[in-house]
Amino acid sequence: MVKRTSFEGDGCPVARSLEAIGDWWTLLIIREAMLGLRRFGEFQSKLGMAKNILSARLRSMLDHGILAMVPASDGSAYQEYVLTPKGRGLFPILVALRQWSEEFDDTPEEIDTIMIDRAKGRPVKKLELHAEDGRLLSLADITLKPRSAPRRRSA
Amino acid sequence: MVKRTSFEGDGCPVARSLEAIGDWWTLLIIREAMLGLRRFGEFQSKLGMAKNILSARLRSMLDHGILAMVPASDGSAYQEYVLTPKGRGLFPILVALRQWSEEFDDTPEEIDTIMIDRAKGRPVKKLELHAEDGRLLSLADITLKPRSAPRRRSA
DNA sequence: CTTGTGTGGTTGCATCATAAAACCAATTGG
DNA sequence: CCAATTGGTTTTATGATGCAACCACACAAG
Numbered sequence: 507m508v509k510r511t512s513f514e515g516d517g518c519p520v521a522r523s524l525e526a527i528g529d530w531w532t533l534l535i536i537r538e539a540m541l542g543l544r545r546f547g548e549f550q551s552k553l554g555m556a557k558n559i560l561s562a563r564l565r566s567m568l569d570h571g572i573l574a575m576v577p578a579s580d581g582s583a584y585q586e587y588v589l590t591p592k593g594r595g596l597f598p599i600l601v602a603l604r605q606w607s608e609e610f611d612d613t614p615e616e617i618d619t620i621m622i623d624r625a626k627g628r629p630v631k632k633l634e635l636h637a638e639d640g641r642l643l644s645l646a647d648i649t650l651k652p653r654s655a656p657r658r659r660s661a
Numbered sequence: 662m663v664k665r666t667s668f669e670g671d672g673c674p675v676a677r678s679l680e681a682i683g684d685w686w687t688l689l690i691i692r693e694a695m696l697g698l699r700r701f702g703e704f705q706s707k708l709g710m711a712k713n714i715l716s717a718r719l720r721s722m723l724d725h726g727i728l729a730m731v732p733a734s735d736g737s738a739y740q741e742y743v744l745t746p747k748g749r750g751l752f753p754i755l756v757a758l759r760q761w762s763e764e765f766d767d768t769p770e771e772i773d774t775i776m777i778d779r780a781k782g783r784p785v786k787k788l789e790l791h792a793e794d795g796r797l798l799s800l801a802d803i804t805l806k807p808r809s810a811p812r813r814r815s816a
Numbered sequence: 817c818t819t820g821t822g823t824g825g826t827t828g829c830a831t832c833a834t835a836a837a838a839c840c841a842a843t844t845g846g
Numbered sequence: 847c848c849a850a851t852t853g854g855t856t857t858t859a860t861g862a863t864g865c866a867a868c869c870a871c872a873c874a875a876g
Contacts, residue, residue, distance in 0.1 A: 517773030519762035520692050520755055528685060530863085537675050540800055546824055556864050561825060571767070583872060584823070592765040597800045598788045599757040600675055606754060607674035610747040612726070618672030619805040623792040627806075630798060633753045636786045637778040643785060645695055645752045650774040651782075685834085701853050711835050716854060738843060739852065 526570045527596065531555055531563050533603070536572070536589070536596055544586040572596070602633055681725045682751065686710055686718050688758070691744070691751055694728070699741040727751070757788055 513521035527533055535549055543549055550560050564587055567573040572593040575585045604621060609632075611617065621630050635643045668676035682688055690704055698704055705715050719742055722728040727748040730740045759776060764787075766772065776785050790798045 517771055518689075518692070519759045519766070519772045519774070521689060522766055522772065523758040523762040524685070524688060528683075528688075530679070530683060533679060533683075534673075534676060537673070541805070547822090550824090556866095557825065558827080558865090559863065562862095571765075582823090594800055595761055595765050598790065599754065599761060601790055602754040602757040602788070603678040604674045606750055607678045610726075610750050611674070611677055616670075616672055617674045617677070618808050619674070620808055621803050622806050623796075623798060624802050624804045625796075626792060626794065628793045630803060631791045631793060633757070633788050633790055635753065635756055635788055637781060638783045638786060639781065641778075641780075643778060645749055647779055648776050648785060649779045650696070651777050653773050653775055702851085705853090711837090712854065713836090713856080714834065717834095737852090 523599075526572065527599070529563060529566070531559060532567065533596075533600065535560070535563055535567070536593060537600055539573070539587065539589050539593065540597065540600065544588055545584070546587070549587075567593070598633065601630075605632055678754075681727065682754070684718060684721070686714060687722065688751075688755065690715070690718055690722070691727070691748060692755055694742065694744050694748065695752065695755065699743055700739070701742070704742075722748070753788065756785075760787055 513525040516522060516525075527536070531553070534553055538549055538552055543552060546557075546560065546564070549555075549564075550557055553560070564573065568575065568587075570592075571590055573587045574590050576588050577585055601621070608614065608617060608620075622628060623630055635648075637643055637647075641647075668680040671677060671680075682691070686708070689708055693704055693707055698707060701712075701715065701719070704710075704719075705712055708715070719728065723730065723742075725747075726745055728742045729745050731743050732740055756776070763769065763772060763775075777783060778785055790803075792798055792802075796802075
């Protein structure tokens with residue numbers, strides 16, 4: 507089996523997230539959903555992607571509980587795709603991706619939008635990771651610990 | 662050409678980041694690099710991936726300036742792969758992926774590690790997005806603005 | 817009720833990327 | 847110098863992607 511090496515059984519939470527949203531198009535669909543798109547045709551025309559791929563990704567996100575179908579909206583009998591709380595929880599990931607590009611992209615002049623605080627119209631600050639006591643943490647300040655090592659048979 | 666729809670020309674910074682690190686294995690390689698792995702064989706045996714794919718991903722990351730080759734380290738004539746500042750800048754993305762899994766995974770008991778503050782040995786807080794004035798921002802509090810639209814030089 | 821149009825998909829290929837294994841060169845070790 | 851390890855490349859098979867064509871349903875007009 508070649509199977510594209512599913513990360514389902516992996517205990518690494520990064521791998522587990524990638525299992526759900528690591529596809530090529532998934533995060534872009536979620537980005538558009540966060541900007542308010544809801545209909546199949548809206549995603550398809552905005553992203554310019556093949557309809558079968560869009561269909562497969564939407565179904566995968568439904569299965570993962572990232573999107574939900576709501577039976578109505580503007581009166582028509584069609585359905586719409588809306589983010590669940592789990593889907594909205596992806597927001598920091600999108601922000602992190604955006605800010606990495608803003609900070610390190612080789613041709614930042616090609617970036618066409620900036621994220622601003624709606625209330626003040628000012629750019630947002632960088633995402634920050636803090637300790638429980640409030641200290642700002644970077645890569646060098648953290649480490650990983652086994653969770654609680656329950657009886658984990660290597661079955 | 663089918664070409665997998667490269668996002669190179671896209672002005673969306675999320676797409677631009679995904680162009681560099683949206684591959685299946687790239688973020689896992691970076692995760693291991695952040696944990697201290699440096700050698701080809703270390704990545705290959707730790708991740709259990711095919712060597713040709715690892716080779717292609719490492720080269721891609723070198724091209725993108727995420728990794729660099731350093732000619733020595735422990736005295737041997739081999740080379741090692743180390744994160745550049747741009748590569749270390751991916752840290753918030755990894756944290757965001759991890760925290761999303763921790764918060765929303767359907768089977769969180771399978772997650773085998775937690776990220777802790779090295780100094781205190783306590784779990785870290787969630788990533789937070791703040792406005793310039795310090796207010797905590799969520800998805801509903803932000804919007805996107807065109808970067809520098811006014812200059813309408815007719816090409 | 818029949819035709820027409822737009823939405824929301826599915827189905828077939830052709831092509832590309834990925835995976836596993838075999839192979840190979842250079843390094844190191846004895 | 848011979849053998850094993852490291853660090854890959856090549857080969858081949860299969861799964862994923864992309865495009866276009868097709869199809870089902872809703873809705874509106876005649």
